[in-house]
Amino acid sequence: MKKILIVDDEQDIVESLKFVLEVSGFVCYTAFNGEDGLRLAKEIMPDLIILDVMMPKINGYKISRLLKYDNKYKDIPIIMVTARSQLEDKAIGEETGVNEYITKPFELDQIVKKVEEYLGKDEGEGAAEGEA
Amino acid sequence: MAMTKFLLISGDEVKDQVVREVFSSDEVITTVDETLVFDTLKVEEPDIVIIDGDLSGLDFKALCRKIKQYPVVILLILGETKHNKDVTHNVNLFIKAPIDKKLLSATVDSALKTRQSLLKMTKSNQELARSLYQLNVMYNTSSQLAGSLDKDKLLRIMIEGLEKSLNFELSCTLTFRSEREPVLIIDSLYKVSDRLLEALKLRAILSYKSLLEDPPLDIKIGNLKIEKNIKHNFQEYDFSILRYDNMFAPIMLNDEFFGFTEIYREKPFSTEDATVFQTLVQQVILPLKSASLYEELKMTNRKLQKLERLKSEFISIVSHELRTPLTAIKNAMDIILSGKAGAMTENIQKFVTMGKRNSIRLSGIINDLLDISKIEAGKMDFKFELTHIEPVIEYVKNNLAEVANEKGLTIKYTPPEESAEVYADSNRIEQVLTNLVSNAIKFTQAGDIEITSKVVNARELHYDQCFEEDIKKLQGNYLQVCVEDHGIGIERKDLNHVFDKFAQIENSLSRQVGGSGLGLPIARQLMESHNGAIWCDSEINKGSKFYFVIPVANDKSNFNMIKKQLIQKARSNGSTVAIIKIKSTNEVIENLINEENLLNKTYMSNSLVEKEGSLTSLSMVVIDGDKPSAEFLKKKIDTLVEHKKNVYGECDIMYSYEIEGEVHEKDSYSR
Incomplete structure (x- = not known):
């Protein structure tokens, strides 16, 4: 099963994301601040990371930069999630190697679809529910 | 009647005797030495020079011309020696020898009267010239004052005007750099001794306290800053300068106190000097008032800009804070409605749908509020x-x-x-x-x-x-x-x-x-x-x-859109936009872009290149915090265009420019 790391300081949002992704057949790991997020990413080597920008300790851009400039982790897709929608922020995201950029408020389905684009649909329970 | 001084240039004892006899109550100096003549003229300042026409070995013409540089009457006694006509032309009067005593007395008398009126005329001429000069200085000073909104600069212009028109030895001007910072500006011809400086400080503080009934600031020797402008260092003023003639004027508009100025001069001031002094000091007041208003305006503007920034920061923070919990609410309801969390009754579905509908509505309202405040802030x-x-x-x-x-x-x-x-x-x-x-x-x-x-x-x-x-x-x-x-x-x-x-x-x-x-x-x-x-x-x-x-898109409407955006962006940053449009029939334009550094380096520039058929045109955008003046831009463009012509030879270049959407001047060049 594919592993997804969710890093966001909003615990409720992390919970709901975790729920829908697990229903879709992914294994989710969670972290509520940048520091834990970065440590977990290196520890578990996830297949994809969902990352918030504004977080205590280390912000999302920094994590993304640290991972994307490291050969060991640079291939892990990163989906950046943030309330900010300014264009300049998007530019920073691109510069730091973020693969996708989703602005809050987002639809849960939207995230699931994006994740599936990168990881493919899970053959387990996810396949039973999904329809082409 | 006052004593008249005579200078007799003669070696003839008889003539000497006659002259001394006729003017026995006056002073007569006799000399025969040509060089002594001029020393005497300088030191004794005689009223009348009498030249003996029989004196040998003299170039009368040259001598008379030289004597004429002094304010004296020249009287020639014509004797046996024959003279050219131009010798008599170079003197004021002449009588023939032998001297008739009565004639000599009468001639000198009338000559003296002539001289007196001549002197008066010279004096009033000098006064006129002086007044004219002072007037000129005042005029220059006032036009300079009108061109500045900088307090320090205004005071400097005033002090320099005073110095030019009144030639003071020392001036003291009290002013305030800010509300809490008193400064005493001392302009002096020579150095100022330490104890004189202390005395001047004390005097300034006393004047300040006596001028204002309720001084807003307690100025002490300790907090009074000194700014000295010394012209020559080889000499030093001490207390003696306090004995010089002085003039004092407060700089006040209605009740507002800007400071005062005091000047010292060895030569006593005349009434005209006093008028000049008053006028010059009065002239600086209005510009000073404008300058302080301008400063206030700048400060308010800065505060407003800060407020504006805080407002948009506030809105973005608030909207972030509102959106995050809203997202969590919506997510939770989405999960329930998806059925993934378990089966639900019809009523549960009905009410959760209601909740979802309203959370979507709320997020719409937040977005609208955010949009409207962003648009209003130009962000x-x-x-x-x-x-x-x-x-x-x-x-x-x-x-x-x-x-x-x-x-x-x-x-x-x-x-x-x-x-x-x-x-x-x-x-x-x-x-x-x-x-x-x-x-x-x-x-x-x-x-x-x-x-x-x-x-x-x-x-x-x-x-x-x-x-x-x-x-x-x-x-x-x-x-x-x-x-x-x-x-x-x-x-x-x-x-x-x-x-x-x-x-x-x-x-x-x-x-x-x-x-x-x-x-x-x-x-x-x-x-x-x-x-x-x-x-x-x-x-x-x-x-x-x-x-x-x-x-509908076309070159013109596209360009107008880009321009509009840039102007809006610049305004939201508190900057000014100037757009320069340059058109040329050949490739010169492409290279003009690289010449942007010809424009002042502090200007951030962007380039937009439009192609209009075979006509190439370039628009340069200058954004800066300070508003560039129309003259400034014109000068810069002229330099730019001239430079290009020197490099590329013959070419047709047309340009127009505008500041914040307002076309200031159109010009075209062709060779």
């Missing part, structure tokens, strides 16, 4: 590009079809056969259209909602009188989109007000339908940013038509 980001509008209309139609169907309504749209590209931000157009179609759905109970689009000329537009202001400025071809509904309609008197902020909230009927009341005001602002317009037409109980137009 809205647009992504303008050449695009067709029909796909946007299709997208909105499909997006809202379901909502319309729920009410039993249909949205109809047939794309036109002919269309045109527009320079627009598709997301924003989508936003405007979504708003118009949602409104149409909201206010219609039965029937169709029809969307049409076509290219029209500004002259063919139909609109109600109340939209005259918005639409009359439109020119050329536009892409017009119309959303027509069959709803409750809008009263004619309310037509224009539907675009006002929070209009819906005031209107109780439409209040039931919900919404932030900001949709249409946002749409109007967005259209304005697109150089377009939005308006409506309605009949009560029959329905409404909402129109909006965007200029």
Whole structure:
């Protein structure tokens, strides 16, 4: 099963994301601040990371930069999630190697679809529910 | 009568005797030595020089010419020696020898009278010249004063004016750099001794305290700053300068105290000097007042800018804080509604759906509030590009079809056969259209909602009188989109007000339908940013038509859009935009871009290159915190163009430039 790391300081949002992704057949790991997020990413080597920008300790851009400039982790897709929608922020995201950029408020389905684009649909329970 | 001084140039004892006899009550100096003549003229300052015409070995003509440089009357005694006529031409008077005593006395008498009036004339001439000079200084000073809004500079101009016109030895000027910082400016010909400096400080403080009944600031020797301008270092002033003649003037406008100035001069001041002093000091007051107002204005402006920044920061933080919990609420309800969390009863589904619907509505209101404040602060980001509008209309139609169907309504749209590209931000157009179609759905109970689009000329537009202001400025071809509904309609008197902020909230009927009341005001602002317009037409109980137009893309409208954006961006940063448009028939233009550094380096510049057929044209945009003056730009462009001509030889270059959308001057060059 594919592993997804969710890093966001909003615990409720992390919970709901975790729920829908697990229903879709992914294994989710969670972290509520940048520091834990970065440590977990290196520890578990996830297949994809969902990352918030504004977080205590280390912000999302920094994590993304640290991972994307490291050969060991640079291939892990990163989906950046943030309330900010300014264009300049998007530019920073691109510069730091973020693969996708989703602005809050987002639809849960939207995230699931994006994740599936990168990881493919899970053959387990996810396949039973999904329809082409 | 005062004693008259005579200088007799003669070696003849008889003549000497006669002269001394005739003027026995006066002073007579006799000499025969030519060099002594001039020393005597300098030291003794005689009134009359009597020259013995029989004196041998003298060049009379040259001697007389030299003596004439002194204010004396020259009397020649003609004797046996024959002289050329021009010798008598060079003297004031002459008598013949032997000397007739009565004649000599009478001649000298009349000569003295002539001399007196001559002296008076010279004196008044000198005075006139002096007054003229002072007047000139005053004029120069006042024109210099008018050109500055810097307090320090204004005072400097005043002190220099005083120095030029009154030649003071020392001046003390008290001023305030800020409310709390008193400064004593000392301008002196020579150095100032330490104890004199202390005395001057003390004197300034005493003057300050005696001038103001209730001094706002307690100035002490300790907190009084000194600024010294010394001309020569080889000598030093001490207490003795305090015995010089002095003049003092406070610098006050009505009740406001700016400071004072005091000057010292060894040569006593005349009444004219006093007038000059007063006038010069008076002249500086008004510019000083303007300067302090200007300073206040700058400060307020800075505060306002800070407030504006805080406001948008506040809004973005608040909206972030509001959106995050809202997202969590929506997510939770989505999970319940998806059934993934377990089965639910019909009632649960009904109420959770209700909750979801309202959370979507709330997030819409937050977005509207954020949009309107962004637009108002000029911080809205647009992504303008050449695009067709029909796909946007299709997208909105499909997006809202379901909502319309729920009410039993249909949205109809047939794309036109002919269309045109527009320079627009598709997301924003989508936003405007979504708003118009949602409104149409909201206010219609039965029937169709029809969307049409076509290219029209500004002259063919139909609109109600109340939209005259918005639409009359439109020119050329536009892409017009119309959303027509069959709803409750809008009263004619309310037509224009539907675009006002929070209009819906005031209107109780439409209040039931919900919404932030900001949709249409946002749409109007967005259209304005697109150089377009939005308006409506309605009949009560029959329905409404909402129109909006965007200029059809062409070189001119594109350029205007880019320009508009830049000006807006610069304004939101508190900067000024100057746009320079340069046209040339050859390739010179391409290279002009690289010459931007010819413009002042502090200017951030951007370039836009337009191609108009074979004509290449370049627009340079200068953005800066300070407003560049028209002269400054003209000078810079002249340098730029001249430089290019030197490098590329013959070429035709035309340019125009404008500051903040206002064309200042047009000029063209060709060789």
